[in-house]
Amino acid sequence: MTAILSDETTRDTTARPHYRMFIGGEWVDATEHYDIVDPATEEVVATAAKGGVEHVDLAVAAAKRAFESGEWRTTPPARRADVLDEVVAIIGGRVDELTRLGTVENGAPLRLSAALSVGFPLTHIQYFADLLRKYEWQRPGPVAGQVLHASFTRREPLGVCAAIVPWNFPLVLAVWKAVPAIAAGNSVVIKVDEKTPIGTLEIAKILGEAGLPDGVLNVVTGDGPTVGAHLVAHPDVRKVSFTGSTATGREVMRLASGTIKRLTLELGGKGPNIVLDDADLDVAVDGSLYAFLLHAGQSCESGTRLLLPDSLHDEFVQRLVARARTLRVGDPLDPATDIGPVMSAVQRDRILGYIERGRQEGASVVLGGGSPSGPEYAKGFWVEPTLFTGVTNDMCIAREEIFGPVLSILRYGSVDEAVAIANDTEYGLSAGVWSRDVGRALEVAERLEAGSVWINDWHNLSQYMPFGGYKQSGSGRELGPDALDAYTEEKAITIDLSGSLDRRAYGLVLGTSPEVAEG
Known part of the structure; x- marks a missing residue:
C-alpha cells in the first residue's frame, strides 16, 4: 500500500501508513489522527490527519492565491487538457494498487473496486480532458439592435470551488467534482470523508506529479459538522459541489446562502424499479438484484423499490430469492465475492434498525433480515441481502433511504398505478423500467420524475450523460456535455458600433447635447 507518509524520505513497511492533508502543495499533518478501518475485518489499516477549521482556512487561502496568481487559469485549455492526459497515464500504471486500496478503504469487492477506483476515474478524467479541448469559451452574438452593436459571451472560471465527497464512492465523486472545476481553470478544496480519505489524497499526489501547480488542488480532512460546514460557509468559496444525504444537503444550502454561492447538490434517492408484464424475466431478475445490491446497497441511485405487476409478482419473487441465494457475501479481497460489508458499525446498525421497522410495519422478510452467521463474519460489518414483500408505499422502508442491501417489493395493478407509486416520493434521482417493448417502456420513462431513467438496465x-436529481434529490447536474458550465461564469460583452454621438441611445435619458444640436 503506497501512502503519503509523515516522513517523505523514509517508510517503515511494517508500520501502518499515515496520510496527511494536501494544502498548497505541501503535506500537512494535524495533532489528532483518524483510524482508517477495513470494513471487512475491523482492522486499522492506516491513520489520517484529523483536520480542523484552521486547515480549511489554510486550504482556501492557498486556493485563492493560486487562482489570483493566474498561473493555472491563464494556461491554455489545450495545455490543461495535457495535464489531465498525464493523470490518466499515471493512474493506468497503478491499476492493481488503486483497486486494492479502494477495497480496503470502503469494502467494495475487488471487481467493483476495479471500476470505481480505476475504470470510472480513468474514463471520466479522459472525458473531461476531451471536453476541455473542444469547449466553447467564447460565443459570438448578433450584430444588430436599434443602436448598432456587436456582442459575444465569454465563459470564465469562478474562483475557489469546494467539493465535499462522501464515503461510498470517494474516488469517482472526487473526480466528478474536482476535475471539471480544475479543467475550467478554478482552484479546488476537497473535503473528504474521514473514513475514506486515501483514494482522493492519492489523486492529489498524482495531479501534482502530472504538473498541476501548487494550490490549485487542496485536500482537507475533518468532521462534517465542523470542517465541512466551515468550508461551505467560507466567504472566499464561490461554488460548492456536495454529494450526501438530503438532510445534510438542506444544511449545505442554508450555509451557502450567506454569500449566495453556486451549488451542485446530489442527494438521496429511493429509486422505483418498474417491471412491466412483458419483461424478460431472466434479465429483469438479475437487473433488479444489481439495482439494489451494488456496493451492498450503499448507492444513492439504487433501485430500492421494486414494483411488480400482480400477474408476475409471485413468480418474480421466487426467481429473485433463488437467484439471490447464489450470491456470495464475504471477503471483498476475494475475486469471487459478489457482496462485501457495509461501511461501519453505525451503518450496519442503522440498516438493521430499518429491517426491524419493516417487520413492525407488517412487511414480510422473504430473504435475509439480519447479519450473516459463521466464523468468517465474526469481524466486520455485515448485513444480509434482504427482500421485503407486502410493502405499501406509506411504510418507512418504502419512503426513507436505507442505504443498505434492502429491497422493498410493492404490487401494482395497472401501469398508471405503478407510475403513481413511483412518483409518490420526495426523491427523484433514479428510476428503471423493464420491458421487451422499448416503445412502451419509453412511454413510462417519460412519466417518471427522476433525473436518470434506465430501460432494461441500472x-x-x-x-x-448528465447525472442529478429531481425534487429533493438535489439540484444541478454532473457529467454530460455541459459539465464544465457548472464551474464557469457567463459574461456578456457588447461593443457599440454606432460611430457617432447622435446615433447612440444616450438621448433617451440625456436629451440632445448642445454640441450635437449646434452641429
Whole structure:
C-alpha cells in the first residue's frame, strides 16, 4: 500500500501508513489522527490527519492565491487538457494498487473496486480532458439592435470551488467534482470523508506529479459538522459541489446562502424499479438484484423499490430469492465475492434498525433480515441481502433511504398505478423500467420524475450523460456535455458600433447635447 507518509524520505513497511492533508502543495499533518478501518475485518489499516477549521482556512487561502496568481487559469485549455492526459497515464500504471486500496478503504469487492477506483476515474478524467479541448469559451452574438452593436459571451472560471465527497464512492465523486472545476481553470478544496480519505489524497499526489501547480488542488480532512460546514460557509468559496444525504444537503444550502454561492447538490434517492408484464424475466431478475445490491446497497441511485405487476409478482419473487441465494457475501479481497460489508458499525446498525421497522410495519422478510452467521463474519460489518414483500408505499422502508442491501417489493395493478407509486416520493434521482417493448417502456420513462431513467438496465452512469436529481434529490447536474458550465461564469460583452454621438441611445435619458444640436 503506497501512502503519503509523515516522513517523505523514509517508510517503515511494517508500520501502518499515515496520510496527511494536501494544502498548497505541501503535506500537512494535524495533532489528532483518524483510524482508517477495513470494513471487512475491523482492522486499522492506516491513520489520517484529523483536520480542523484552521486547515480549511489554510486550504482556501492557498486556493485563492493560486487562482489570483493566474498561473493555472491563464494556461491554455489545450495545455490543461495535457495535464489531465498525464493523470490518466499515471493512474493506468497503478491499476492493481488503486483497486486494492479502494477495497480496503470502503469494502467494495475487488471487481467493483476495479471500476470505481480505476475504470470510472480513468474514463471520466479522459472525458473531461476531451471536453476541455473542444469547449466553447467564447460565443459570438448578433450584430444588430436599434443602436448598432456587436456582442459575444465569454465563459470564465469562478474562483475557489469546494467539493465535499462522501464515503461510498470517494474516488469517482472526487473526480466528478474536482476535475471539471480544475479543467475550467478554478482552484479546488476537497473535503473528504474521514473514513475514506486515501483514494482522493492519492489523486492529489498524482495531479501534482502530472504538473498541476501548487494550490490549485487542496485536500482537507475533518468532521462534517465542523470542517465541512466551515468550508461551505467560507466567504472566499464561490461554488460548492456536495454529494450526501438530503438532510445534510438542506444544511449545505442554508450555509451557502450567506454569500449566495453556486451549488451542485446530489442527494438521496429511493429509486422505483418498474417491471412491466412483458419483461424478460431472466434479465429483469438479475437487473433488479444489481439495482439494489451494488456496493451492498450503499448507492444513492439504487433501485430500492421494486414494483411488480400482480400477474408476475409471485413468480418474480421466487426467481429473485433463488437467484439471490447464489450470491456470495464475504471477503471483498476475494475475486469471487459478489457482496462485501457495509461501511461501519453505525451503518450496519442503522440498516438493521430499518429491517426491524419493516417487520413492525407488517412487511414480510422473504430473504435475509439480519447479519450473516459463521466464523468468517465474526469481524466486520455485515448485513444480509434482504427482500421485503407486502410493502405499501406509506411504510418507512418504502419512503426513507436505507442505504443498505434492502429491497422493498410493492404490487401494482395497472401501469398508471405503478407510475403513481413511483412518483409518490420526495426523491427523484433514479428510476428503471423493464420491458421487451422499448416503445412502451419509453412511454413510462417519460412519466417518471427522476433525473436518470434506465430501460432494461441500472447504474448505467455514462460520462456522456448528465447525472442529478429531481425534487429533493438535489439540484444541478454532473457529467454530460455541459459539465464544465457548472464551474464557469457567463459574461456578456457588447461593443457599440454606432460611430457617432447622435446615433447612440444616450438621448433617451440625456436629451440632445448642445454640441450635437449646434452641429
